[in-house]
Amino acid sequence: MKKRLLSILLVTCVFAAALTGCGGGKQGNGSGTDLSDEQPTPGGSVKVGMTQDLVSLDPHQTADAGTRSVVFNIYEGLVKPTSDGQLVPAVAEDYKISEDGMTYTFTLRDGIKFHNGDPVTTNDIVYSLKRYAEIQGEGSAFSVVEDVKAVDDKTVEIHLNSKNTEFMPQLTVAIIPESVADIGKTPVGTGPFKFTAYTPGQKLELSKNEDYWVEGQPYLDSVEFSIISDMETAFLQLQSKTIDILNYLTIDQTETLKSDEFNIVNGSMNLVHGLFLNNDYEPFTKLEVRQAVCYAINRDEINDFLFGGASRLIGAPMVPTIARFFNEDVVDAYPHDPHKAKELLKEAGYEDGFDLTISVASSYSQHVATAQIIVEQLKEIGINAKIEQIEWSSWLQDVYQDRKYEATVVGFDGTLAPSSWLARYRSDSSKNITNYKSEEFDAAFDAAVAAPDDEQKDEAYKELQKIISDDAVSAYIEDPADFVGTTKRVGGYKFYPTSAWDLSTVYVKE
Numbered sequence: 001m002k003k004r005l006l007s008i009l010l011v012t013c014v015f016a017a018a019l020t021g022c023g024g025g026k027q028g029n030g031s032g033t034d035l036s037d038e039q040p041t042p043g044g045s046v047k048v049g050m051t052q053d054l055v056s057l058d059p060h061q062t063a064d065a066g067t068r069s070v071v072f073n074i075y076e077g078l079v080k081p082t083s084d085g086q087l088v089p090a091v092a093e094d095y096k097i098s099e100d101g102m103t104y105t106f107t108l109r110d111g112i113k114f115h116n117g118d119p120v121t122t123n124d125i126v127y128s129l130k131r132y133a134e135i136q137g138e139g140s141a142f143s144v145v146e147d148v149k150a151v152d153d154k155t156v157e158i159h160l161n162s163k164n165t166e167f168m169p170q171l172t173v174a175i176i177p178e179s180v181a182d183i184g185k186t187p188v189g190t191g192p193f194k195f196t197a198y199t200p201g202q203k204l205e206l207s208k209n210e211d212y213w214v215e216g217q218p219y220l221d222s223v224e225f226s227i228i229s230d231m232e233t234a235f236l237q238l239q240s241k242t243i244d245i246l247n248y249l250t251i252d253q254t255e256t257l258k259s260d261e262f263n264i265v266n267g268s269m270n271l272v273h274g275l276f277l278n279n280d281y282e283p284f285t286k287l288e289v290r291q292a293v294c295y296a297i298n299r300d301e302i303n304d305f306l307f308g309g310a311s312r313l314i315g316a317p318m319v320p321t322i323a324r325f326f327n328e329d330v331v332d333a334y335p336h337d338p339h340k341a342k343e344l345l346k347e348a349g350y351e352d353g354f355d356l357t358i359s360v361a362s363s364y365s366q367h368v369a370t371a372q373i374i375v376e377q378l379k380e381i382g383i384n385a386k387i388e389q390i391e392w393s394s395w396l397q398d399v400y401q402d403r404k405y406e407a408t409v410v411g412f413d414g415t416l417a418p419s420s421w422l423a424r425y426r427s428d429s430s431k432n433i434t435n436y437k438s439e440e441f442d443a444a445f446d447a448a449v450a451a452p453d454d455e456q457k458d459e460a461y462k463e464l465q466k467i468i469s470d471d472a473v474s475a476y477i478e479d480p481a482d483f484v485g486t487t488k489r490v491g492g493y494k495f496y497p498t499s500a501w502d503l504s505t506v507y508v509k510e
Helices: 004-021 065-071 122-136 168-174 232-238 289-297 299-307 338-347 365-379 392-401 419-425 439-450 453-469
Strands: 045-050 079-081 087-088 093-097 103-108 145-150 155-160 195-200 202-207 220-227 244-250 260-266 273-279 355-361 383-388 407-412 473-480 481-487
Touching: 004 439, 045 232, 045 289, 045 481, 087 093, 087 168, 122 145, 145 365, 155 392, 155 419, 168 299, 232 244, 273 289, 273 365, 273 383, 289 338, 289 365, 299 473, 355 365, 355 392, 355 419, 365 383, 419 439
Parallel strands: 045 220, 045 244, 355 383, 355 407
Antiparallel strands: 079 087, 093 103, 103 155, 145 155, 195 202, 202 220, 244 481, 260 481, 273 407, 273 473
């Protein structure tokens, strides 16, 4: 087993670092969110590498974390998250919640404008929230909204049909102008950068919003998100300084970067990373088989090989960042135990194992590398797994939308609302790619959302994670460490507890 894993590690290292080889000392700052103590200076531009194309520039249609991270720079909601996980007013300058928790009243920020120069109106806010609710449909967090109305030219009221103490984080929904017919083709928001041009498969260009409401920001004049087909090429471009910033490096890639030319900052991806199983696919219809897969996977091995042990292990679809709701008790529910895994397969009638195809988006090196290690670990219990690498667009269609897959390695994100991490497991959720169906879970989820006080809500969400763990819906591995490489000319990079590559705080030091 060790020899096979060593072989995989070497292949992964070559895959990730290409001609640079493996080894060397880890450089840069180990945990910071800001790359420099210098005072930010205005002007200049940076290029950010990303290995997937954008799904949509319509902020109400984005389904993936990568696209949301990019459009974070273009659009804003009534409130927005900060890097330390707080919610602060954005398009709104103030808000209040009624004593019964059923009415949210927002006051529009003075003088705030869209990128096209038009003032933001309360009608735009009503339009945006109603449009988003309609697109998301029944079962979304916005299904509790009874009505949205403009009280006057400064005030908007949101009326709920039932109390939801987690509703405020949902109001990061982008506010867009009612006058723009096709927001996906002509992106217009209130964020720190405005849309300049987009060439599918190549790049997205943004320029500074001179009217941005945060004084002094953004510092950069322009930003380019360079879409690069694979991580190997992207890493080579970082090394050659063709791009300035690249996320999702492996530990081996960080060790090849020279400390006098690059900075390394590390944080968390805030993703539920794992081997997701199609519960409608035979033999995953059987609990014992799903449990066997969970016992077969050695999460520590994956963490050590790919992330130098820096990732945080999980046992259910919730990340440790949301500490209050995170259930520590399920983290070690399935310790690595190949013998027990074989016993469970025998009990389920699969003593000789079975064939399995793991579909993985080729643009994400950490998913591919994780799948490679899992293939070797599953061999130990007789499961003959193979990897099918597909384009990201194909993954979104075949796996995410059509659910035509057997297993997949991917990471799912959420918002600051705990329900967002677990809502996809409701039987009627359009995002339920695992095809998990449980009346017990559905009832418990509704109870968790409706829980009237903090103590009950904490326990309710921990119980939901236990249900998911007991049912072995999928093999949950980790919240991966995010190693970000930047050239020395760049400062001000920050991590967020949600999907966000915030370029408003980034600056050029030269």
